[in-house]
Amino acid sequence: MIERRSNPVKTILLYAALLAFAVFFIYPFLIQISTSFKTDPDAANNPLSLVPNPVTTQVWQRIFGQTGDSSVPVTTWVQNSFIVTLVVTAARVFLDSLAGYALSRLQFRGRNAVFAALLAVMAVPGVALLIPKFLMVNYLGIYDTYTAMILPLIVDAAGVFIMKQFFDSVPVSIEEAARMDGASIFRTFWSVVLPMAKPALITLTILSFQGSWNEFSHFLVVTKGTPEHQTLVTGLASLTSGQLGSGTQYPLKLGTALLATIPVAVLFFALQRYFIRGANEGGVKG
C-alpha cells in the first residue's frame, strides 16, 4: 500500500483511537473483577476505582458456599451449567457432523429436500420459538427436567449447515479409497472422515460450548426456575433481576457474572483463532 508512508501525527492519532476503543471495551471487565473484591459500600462509593479498599474475598467465599448462606446457590448452578453444556456439546458435535456428512456426501433420495428444509428451519427467528418449545415440553411431560433442558439443544441447524459446507470443501478421494477397501459407511465416517475434519470440529465444539453455556431463554421456558434446574446464567438472571435477597449486592452479582464469563473466556483465549474462524472463516476464503 502506498498510503503507508503517512506522517507520524496520523500514526499517533491512529494508536490513540485504537487505545481509546480498547479501554472502552475492556474497562467494564476490569471494574467487574475489582468490584467482586469490594465491600458493598466501597462498590457504591468508588465505582470507577480498580483498587478495592478494603480488599475482601467475602463474595467469593459466599459464591463457593463457604459462608453457610444458601440463598444464592451458585455451586448448584455451576454444576448444572457444566452437566448441560458438556452433554449438549458432545451430542451436538457428533450429530451435527453425522447429518452434515450425509447431506454433503451420501447419495440418498430426498437429500435436497432435507437440505432445503434445514435452511428453512434456520430462518426461523428464536423469538418465535419460546412458546412452541414450552408447549412441546409440556405435551411430552418433561417440563422442568434435565431432559427438557438438553434434548431440544442436541442438534442445531446452523451446526449441521457448517459441517455440510465443510465436507463440501474437502476432496472426496481419501474416503473413496477407504470405501473401496471395504470399510463400511459409518466406519469410513468415524475413522477416516472425522479425523480430517478436526478444524471444523473444533470450531463446532467452541460454538456449541459457548452457545449452551450462555443459553438463557430456552432454559427459562422449559424449567420452573428453582435452583434444582437453574444454570449459572439463569440463576444469575434471577439474582440480577432482584428475585433473590435484598439490597443491591453489586459485588455478589458482579462476582457471579464473572464466574459465568470465565469458562468461555478461558476457551476464547486458548483457542482464539478458532473463535475467529467460527465467526467467519467463510469470508476469508471467499
Added chain:
Amino acid sequence: MASIDERPPDDVTASGARAGQVAAVSAGTPTGQAGAPGARRAPRRNRGGLRGREGAAGWLFVAPMIVILGVFLVIPIGMALWVSFTNWQGNSNPFQVGQGTDVVGLKNYTDLFARDGLTRDNFMQSIGNTFYYVLLVVPLQTALALGLALLVSNTMLKGRSFFRTAFYFPSVTSSIAIATVFLFLFSNTGAVNAFLALFGIDGPQWFTDSRGLLHLAFNAVGVDNPSWAQGEIFGRTLWDWLSGPSVAMFVIIFLVIWTTSGTFMLMFIAALQDLPVEIDEAAALDGTSRWQKLRHVTLPMIKPALFLVITLGIIGTWQVFDQIYVMGKGQPDGTTLSPAFLSYQQSFGNFRYGSGAAMAFVVFLIIVVLTRLQRYVLTDKDDRKPLFRLGGRK
C-alpha cells in the same frame, strides 16, 4: 448482484451458516438453488454396489437431526399457531377444545391491532420502543464495526491481534452476565455517573428515567405535547409514537452496540482482507482522498458483507429479549418493553398463551418483511427481483 446466496459453497463455519440463514429468510422458499451446490459437487454416480447402501445410511445419518428439529421446532411451531387461535390459559390440554380451551379465531391477532385495551396499548408501545431501538442499534453497530475493522486492518499496525481481541471479547460473553455489569455501571452510584461527575455533569437515574430522548429534544425547543400530535394511531397518540427511546432504553441500546460490534467487525475484517491490493494502489495513485476511496472503492466492494451485517442486525434486534429481562422487564413505564419480552410476559406471567403466541408470530412476520425490504433496497436496480413472489423459485 452482490447476493449472499452466491457465496462459494466452501464457506465453512458460522458466517456461512448465518449467510444460509439470511438467504433462507430473504429468499423465501429455499429450494432448488439452495440445494444445488452440493448436488453439483458430487455428481450422481451409478447406483448399486457400494453406492446402493448409501440410501439407507444417508437417512440413518440425518434421522437424529430430523427427529430433534421436527419434534422441538417444526411441530411446536404448528402447536403454537394453533394455540394462537385459542384462549388457552395453561391449565388444561390446549388441544382439547371445550375443556377450558375455546377457539377464538383471529381474536388474539385483532386484539393487538384493532381493539382498544391494555393488550394493544402494551403491544403498540413495545413496537414503538423496538422501532427506535432497531433504528439506532443497526446503523450504529454497523458503523462502529466497520470503523473498528478499518482501524484494525491497517497493514502497518502493531499489536493488531491485541486490539482485535479486545474489541471482539465482549461478543463471546453471556448476554446476561454483561447486562449485569451494565446494571452496575449505569446505576445511580455507578461508574458512568461517577465518570460524568468528573466533568461536572449530573448524570440521570438511568433505569428509572422513562423520558423519551426525542421528547427531551422537543422540550428543549419549547414543544411539549402540542395539539398537532394528538391524533391516535393504533390507540397511541402521535406524540407518544414520537417519544424516541427512553433514557432507560438508551442504556440497553448502548449495551447492545457495545457487545455486538465485535462480531460484525470480524465479518468486515474478513471482507476487507479479500480486497485486491491492486485496487487499493490504483486508487492511491489516482490521488483519491481517504474518504473518496472508502465511499467509491471500499464500500461497494464489501457490499455483500454490509448486506450480511445489516440483515443479521435487523434479525437480531427485533428479537431483543435477554437484556430486557435482566434490565427492568419493561420498566420504567413500559418504555423498555419489546414484543419478544411482552410475548413472554403475556404467556408465562399472565397465562394468556394465545395472545403471547400471536405476538410472537407478528414479530416473526415483521422480521421477514423487513429483511426482504432491506434486501430489495440494497440490491442494485438492474438485479432486483420482485419484492414478494408467490410460490417458489423457478
